[in-house]
Amino acid sequence: MQPLFINLTSQKIVIAGGGRIAFRKAKNLDGERAHITFVAPVFSDEIIPFAHQRGYELIQREAQPEDFKDAFLSILATNNRDTNQHLAKSLDPCQLVCVVDEAGEGNVVFPAAVRRGPLQIAVTSNGASPKLTRKLKKQLDEQFDESWTGYSEFLAKCREHIKKLSIQSAEKNGLLAELLDDRYRLSEDERESKWAYLNSLK
Structure with a gap:
């Protein structure tokens, strides 16, 4: 399967089911600004x-x-x-479909994801070992701590500013590469100082 990140803003999502798993999937999608509908005899x-x-x-x-x-x-x-099987067979093959209890019947698998601001890291075993997926997610959660949230937001802000500067592409690339220095992740003061410098450039 090919991993993709998909913009779900304003898209229609229909969830068949009203239990724990349906709720967990909806929670994963909450915040995507999608239109979600649950269909089930009991919620x-x-x-x-x-x-x-x-x-x-x-x-x-x-x-x-x-x-x-x-x-x-x-x-x-x-x-x-x-x-689940009957519904999966009835849907258009061009639709995006996640079948929670038999991944092979659909074409979408929800990965375990770590989000730190704009930074997203996703991992899946494609159903081969959910325990491995959970283990790797835990390791990623620890490796990419909350310091990455402010840092990734800082990188996004800087990139947008640098793109608009009237300087050569090589200089822009140099500025962007320098921002990958770990001191900007670890120190808010370093980020503020660098942002002030970038704002002084024309």
Whole structure:
């Protein structure tokens, strides 16, 4: 499978299921500014207040193939293997589909992700070993601590500023390369000093 990062802003996401796994997938997607709809005969005590708070739609009945007709991303997370399989077979092969209990029936796998501001690091074993995936995520969480959040935001801000400078490409590349020095990650004072310097350039 080819790893991709996809912009889900304003896209329609339909989740079949109203339990723990459906809730966990929705939590992963929360913040993407997507339109999420849950379809299930019963919703957990977690999903109902979560959906109401976020403005997500709840349809209380068994999921049907028609529910996914216009979905950009479909997540099949019912607690019934036959239902998930039937829905997966009924969907357009051009749609993005995640089948939570049988990854091979869909074309999307949710990786374990570490997010530090604009920086995202994702890892998956494609179902071969979820335990390995969790282990690697834990290691990445420890390696990329919260210092990377401010640092990655700083890098994004600097890059946008440097792109607009009236200097040669080689000079821009030199400035961008220098920002990779670890002192800018470890010291807010260093970041502020560098930002002041960059703002002095024309």
